Amino acid sequence: MVKIAFQPVAGQKPEKELIDGDKTEILIPHPPEDDLAPPLRPKKNPLxxxxxxxxxxxxxxxxxxxxxxxxxxxxxxxxxxxxxNLFHCRVLYEDSIYAPLRARQELEENVGIYLKDNYEQISVPVPHFGGSDPADIIHDFHKGLTAYHDIALDKCYVIELNSTIVMPPRNLWELLVNVKKGTYLPQTYIIQEDMVVTGRVHNLRQLGAFIYRLCNGKDTYWLKRRNPRKRIDKRRASSCHHIRHLENTFVVETVICDAV
Structure with a gap:
């Protein structure tokens, strides 16, 4: 005879644990009621x-x-x-150097003024009249140098910055702002400065990052000013080049001559 009984889970004592000699008792574990019930999920708060x-x-x-x-x-x-800080300038001026051979001339150029880096960049396109070369010019007030890139010759010329002629970036910026607004017009005359080549520049990096970027890959020469100005004879005039530009309340003609 086989007797089947359910054995409670641990923690519950069976009611009867005796097994008769002629009886075989098979105990089957009985799960608790908590395990039979499905788990309850906590309610989610919509907040x-x-x-x-x-x-x-x-x-x-x-x-x-x-x-x-x-x-x-x-x-x-x-x-x-x-x-x-970018300006496009057109200026009419009296050509007193060659007057009365020429009437009033017009100068056109683009000016970039960089106050944070303390330098100015002037780009002079091909002029409407002859006798002047297109050029890119940098006045680096931090280094105290001026560089002229004569585009017609594809050569660079470097000289000590002339602060008596070249306006500092802040002053030039204010001047061009007033010109752009029409509240001020530059004086319409021209001055001339003469320079002569003294030697070749071998280390461009000493000129600073801005002039280096302008003159890198080009033949670059040092200049010095001729003061007082001497009359240039016809033989030397053929080896001189002129660059006209505005960097103050007047137009400047820079004359660069090769060394004799």
Missing amino acids: NGLCCLTFGLVVFMTSLVLASIYIYRYYFIPQQIREE
């Missing part, structure tokens, strides 16, 4: 989801605002400043 969503939106909006500030500060503002 928790709303708080998470609100926090995510706040983080997203904050990131968007910071990104917009970064883009405006580092891309839009510098571009705006660069545009405000």
Whole structure:
């Protein structure tokens, strides 16, 4: 005879543990009532989801605002400043050097003023009249040097900056702003400065980053000023080149002559 009984889980004592000699008792474990019932899931509070969503939106909006500030500060503002520091100039002046052979002349140039780096860059295109070369000019007030790139010759010339003629970046910027507004017009006369080549520049890096960038890969020479000015004879006049540009309230004609 076989007797089947359910054995309680640990912690519960069986009601009867005796086994008769002629009886075989098979004990089957009986799971507790707690294991039979399905697990209960805690109810979610709707406020928790709303708080998470609100926090995510706040983080997203904050990131968007910071990104917009970064883009405006580092891309839009510098571009705006660069545009405000670029000028296109047209100036009429009396050519007193060659008058009365010539009437009033017009000078056209592009000027970039970089206040932070303390230098000016002037680009003179091919003039409408003859006798002057197109050129790129850099006045580096930090290095105290001026460099002329004669585009017609594709040569560079470097000389000590003449602060009595060349206006500092801040002053020139204010002058050109007033000219652009029409509140001030430069005086319409021209002065001349004569320079002569003294030797070749072998180390361009000593001239600073801006002049190096202008003259790198070009034949570069040192200049010195001729003072007082001597009359240039016809033989030497053929080896001289003229660059007219505006860097003050008057037009300057720079005459660069090769060494004799």
